Amino acid sequence: MEYSVGQTGRVIAARLFEGEDLYESIEQIATKEQVRCAAVLITGGFRKADVVVGPKQEEPKIEPDFRTFTGPGEAFGVGTIYCDDTGPKLHLHxxxxxxxxxxxxxxxxxxxxxxxxxVTIVEIVGIEAGRKLDPATGWNLLRVG
Structure with missing residues (x-):
């Protein structure tokens, strides 16, 4: 386990409009506001989404299993923002x-x-955390400290 203790920074409230992309919009806000670490809450509706529901296979490499959600429908979720080498990245379920x-x-x-x-973005300040490439999985995984 790795962990770090920080404090709450700014709180950002946003409204996404019809057809706007979840990841693109939230990462754009995080980039503009220079948010490096945050908790994210969403409430509202999805028109559509391709959803990872678990691994299709684990060996020799994890392969995601996608299902398509065809709305319109209701949605709520929680996630995080941490930066990789290219900037803020959202991870949300x-x-x-x-x-x-x-x-x-x-x-x-x-x-x-x-x-x-x-969308509510709760910034976390005072910690060192980011997404780093994990050679075993090929994914950018959270590293703390």
Whole structure:
């Protein structure tokens, strides 16, 4: 385990509009506001999203298993922002649904807003943390300290 203790910095409230991309929008805010570490909350709706629901396979390399969420539907989620070598990167997991169809996972691959998506970014200051390439997985994983 690795950990570091910091404090709450700024709190940013944002509203995404119809069709806006979840990752693109939040990472754009983080870049503009120079947010390096943060917790993220979302509430609202998704028009569509390609969602990682777990590994399709683990060996020899982890391969994500994607499912498509076709909305419009409701969504809420929690995530983090930490920087890699190129800037702030969002990692978020969400639950989304429409009627009796529900899906939980990591919405990637063009997660688009339906009507409104409320975003709260809670900046964390005073810690050293970032995403670094992990040779074993090939993914940029969080490193603290």
């Amino acid at each position: 969400a639950a989304m649904g429409r009627g009796g169809q529900n899906l939980v996972g990591c919405p990637r691959g063009g997660a688009k807003t339906f009507l409104i998506l409320e």
